[in-house]
Amino acid sequence: MLKLIGKELREQRWTIVIGVALFSAVGILTALSYGMLIRHGENVAQFLPPGLAEQFAILLEDYTYYVWSQWHPKNLLQMGVILALILSAPAIAGEVNRGTIKYLNSLPISPGAIILGKAAAGSAVLTATVWISTMALLIAGSAAYPGLNWARLLAATALTNVGLLAVYALGLVFSALGSDPVKAGVLAAAVLLVWSAAGLHAGTAFLSPFWHMKGAGLFAGEGSFPWGSLLLLAALAAAAFLAAGRILARRQL
């Protein structure tokens, strides 16, 4: 199992390097962009309609809230979804496409263990990218401006991280179904896109996994940790990982 995880990490080494570098750069820029908005805030606000101008002012009042709003529901979530699909789509479909799945399957290892090995490696890459880049953001943000609430931002990162694992697991399901990594990625993305439509309406927003991934509850009202969202996303990830294992076992590749 460890060798399988090692093989996966070796195959994804450039994705790790590029992912961590890109996410960290965007994280640092996100943290530092606050200063620019503070400097030019008044100029910006005069061009905004009254409602938006109010929200813009709230955003600039609290640095922690600003960082969260620009990082977790936007950059981290959007780039994270793309990274999760880049990692998961070729996991099985790529092996089928290259023919190497026949070698892998002929080894004394069950389809469930193959999925477990791949899921462990993919999840590790995704998690490392999320946390390294978020730490880069927090360090850069704290160095530039005092008063950043690390605890809340780290809690939101945990939610986004688990949500991205669910996205990864969903990509793995489509990867286990097909033999073309591009098709697997596009299909998973299409499903997520349709699913995300639930988030457009306040009454149905809770049906979208992205709504749960943002951790908005941490910054609204009493700011308690949304354990329900965390458990829901974790259950979604677990169910998708299990489904991928079952699909691979039934395919008889």
Next chain:
Amino acid sequence: MEKAIEIRGVEKRFGQRLVLRDVSFAVPRGSVFGFVGPNGAGKTTAIRIILGLLRPDSGSVSVLGLDSQQQPIALRRLVGYVAEESNFYPWMRIDELMGFHASFYPRWDEARARELLETFNLHPRTRVRELSKGMRTQLGLTLALAHRPELLVLDEPTSGLDPVWRRRFLQALAREATASGATVFFSTHILSDVERIADWIAIIHQGSLRVVRPLDDLKYNQRVIRVVFQGSPPADLLAAPGIKAVERDGQGYLITVEDNFDAIYQSLQKAPHFVLEQVEQDLENIFLDYTGEKGDGNA
């Protein structure tokens, strides 16, 4: 007879196409068993079922006493498998691939693996993508042998190899099989490979098993006799047990025998005849006879 593989009534269908129909046979332990058939006969499907990689629609398979469907992982730990296409990771070096492969086999013998690499002149630092097809097949054999398997399963191992690589591979296979005492089960459509190393043969055609016997026994008993009787042939003689087919050949008969050759020949000797002779049968003729392709000129 102790059995390394026992297949009972296996059927497999892909969509509407019946690929294996009621296939049953046993592979004796310690034998070198040639599984012969033309392309598309169902050899690879049968091998994949044996290894637990495919589920049969009906029937059962026991390998080294393990059920291939219930205990596929335990089974594969005891079996060395060389696939027709060696789909190893092309970016890995040979030593990396060996390290990866070894981690799945508790009985992996590193010293033996190194010894086999030396025998095949394979350098551990070479990347898989740089190997020729012949070298990849030899690497496959190295990986299959280095965990000291009780059973070696090879699917068309010499397919696509030039005569030099083929000879080299078969020599190594025969040598290693003899040294280790492992049972060897290999599929092929190249009859000379079977004649060179096998002691048992099974012929499969269009998903049906046509014959399973020791090779020497098959070659001895599967013969054609040409006989011209003085007058009519004795009643019942041409229907004796072991006679597979009788054809008219001018004034005489061509009798294809598949069993009891000595008894049949002695009976014919006793009947009044002008001519009684054996027609030379090589393995190719026997194969064509069983596959019903005689006269086409293709094996």
